[in-house]
Amino acid sequence: MLNYSTSEENYIKAIFHLQKQDGTVTTNELANELKTKPASVTDMMKKLKAKKLLNYQPYQGFRLNNDGTKVALGIIRRHRLWEYFLAEKLKFTWDEVHEVAEDLEHVSNKKLIDKLDEFLGFPRTDPHGDPIPDANGKIEISRKICITELPLHTVAIVSSVSDQSSEILELLEHKKITIGTKVEVKKKFDFDKSMEIRIGRQPVFTISDRLAQNIFVQSN
Amino acid sequence: MLNYSTSEENYIKAIFHLQKQDGTVTTNELANELKTKPASVTDMMKKLKAKKLLNYQPYQGFRLNNDGTKVALGIIRRHRLWEYFLAEKLKFTWDEVHEVAEDLEHVSNKKLIDKLDEFLGFPRTDPHGDPIPDANGKIEISRKICITELPLHTVAIVSSVSDQSSEILELLEHKKITIGTKVEVKKKFDFDKSMEIRIGRQPVFTISDRLAQNIFVQSN
DNA sequence: TATTTAATTTAGATTTATCTAAACCTATTT
DNA sequence: AAATAGGTTTAGATAAATCTAAATTAAATA
Structure with a gap:
């Protein structure tokens, strides 16, 4: 699995959260989500398209492909495991975990994350109740x-x-x-x-x- | 406490480890330690001098001042606490912890580190036996x-x-x-x-x- | 269908961290 | 004291990620 910059990871994660189901994500939506400017989004979309993580035609919005989705699920897995760790082990309150996990999620050492998962007892949801993808990227579709x-x-x-x-x-x-x-x-x-x-x-x-x-x- | 970039932190930490006692650190030593080029070191020294973290006169080597040393001890504290966590809780072996801690140490959230310290039971040394600075930056001088x-x-x-x-x-x-x-x-x-x-x-x-x-x- | 509006992209600039190559100091040797 | 060798710094380039402002396109409206 290749490595991606913190910035690339933040874009990938944001697209994943925004695209939901069938729809595609627009430049403005993403710029708004990431508190950046549309021009910056366009630049990054070209880069992620070159890396074959998403489908993108100018002016037509974008959507993660299979590979991009896998990367996104990896990031989300890290984020949610750290959130669980922070709440369960370090006794952070519910509202504090997200911000800290935003930083920790970018440390992408597979062994670290898989051992953390094991240490935590393979939790199935984070402290907000959202499902944690497993080591293979499988995630329970929550009803x-x-x-x-x-x-x-x-x-x-x-x-x-x-x-x-x-x-x-x-x-x-x-x-x-x-x-x-x-x-x-x-x-x-x-x-x-x-x-x-x-x-x-x-x-x-x-x-x-x-x-x-x-x-x-x-x-x- | 201000925040420093990952790159700045790596330089600060390396200087701390190289300067030992009375001596000053040279451009080449640091370039060698960080696997970078002397010119890059000079650039960064100017930057860290501007941020008042070290004493530096061109051609005379450099040395962390009080503020720089405090920053270095903060980084070392994070590094060694994570090493302890990895070895003790996640059952990493001794030789594996350093590399992973190199990444984790740059997540600089004071509350995270202080709570981690508490969770680990305020360990006094990392898995290699090196002392862990406390929350105030105090470190046992090891004999x-x-x-x-x-x-x-x-x-x-x-x-x-x-x-x-x-x-x-x-x-x-x-x-x-x-x-x-x-x-x-x-x-x-x-x-x-x-x-x-x-x-x-x-x-x-x-x-x-x-x-x-x-x-x-x-x-x- | 032509026009207008809003979203999107491009062009060009900026900042950070890096590099190579050239210029420059310091100290040692002759 | 001059020459030289090493170490150090400067100058100028590059890559990543961002920005502003201008140009362009798509879609809605007249």
Whole structure:
């Protein structure tokens, strides 16, 4: 497996996250995501195309090919394993792990990562509930849906939270909404889109639409 | 604390290791150590001087000042903590840790390193027996001497090994010479400078001068 | 279909870290 | 003191990653 620069890796990872399913990614989307300028994106797309990691025709957007996807999954594997390590072993809080993992993920020594994986007991998800690709790049396709889409009276498992600010963390901790706990929607109010939910064995309580938008569950 | 590029950090670390005690470091020494060219060294020295990390007058060699030394100790702290982590937790062998730590050491998040230190139980030396600076940059001055300098019949502790090749590792493992074990020199032969030593509770045996040159002990 | 707008690409410049080759110092030797 | 040999620095180039500003293209609108 070849090595890629930190910058190339950041582009590859961002494309992976943006392209989702069938769509292609545009120059502006990517520039926005990476806080850089469209011209810089075009330059890098030429480079990654030359390295045969993506499909790209000028003005037509781009999309990782098989090789590019493999590289992306390697980066994501490293990122999520480090996140797990930071939260589980070093006792970082949930909202702190992402930033540190952004740096650690670029240390790309296969043996290091595979041994880390083993040391951690081959965790299947990171602290935000996102699946960790295995050593071969296989990743579980998560059946995650937003809790706003969960039908009434259907039990599901809280699996991740999209926002990663410390503000949301504070609120989730206070309400004891943690990844892995069971949840059921008891009632939805059309007026403000708030909902009443039951988490674990707690009594039913209300959450705002704003919060609900950020909670994802595994319906199985 | 400011941040420095990977390249700057490598120069700072190399100067720290080369300058030892009173001496200054020369352009060629550093170029050789870093496998780069003298011209590149001069460029970087100007840069580090501008950043007030070292004393440097053209043609007169250079030496880290107080601030530069602090930066160097921070890098060495990170390096050695990661080495300890790799050996102790991920079960890397002795000769493998250095290379991986060379990459990890450049992730400079103070909280990460301090939490790693705590997780590891505040180890005082890395797997090669070299002391780990604490969070304030304090480092134990080790009374390490080469085993060739140890007087006869004086018990000391094997504290480090300078060569880090897998060849020496193989030999040391075979002879059961590990860091932390007691050692005593029983006899020295002038002819080939070989010596008879006792390690731990093993019977006395002979080691070559070549090997002895690489074994360091703490005489206390 | 021609025009306009917005997105995208190109051209040319900048910064960092590196290099080679030439110029320049320092110190030793004659 | 002059010559010379080595080490060191300068000058000028290159590659990677970025930027601004200008040119270009695609798509939407009139």
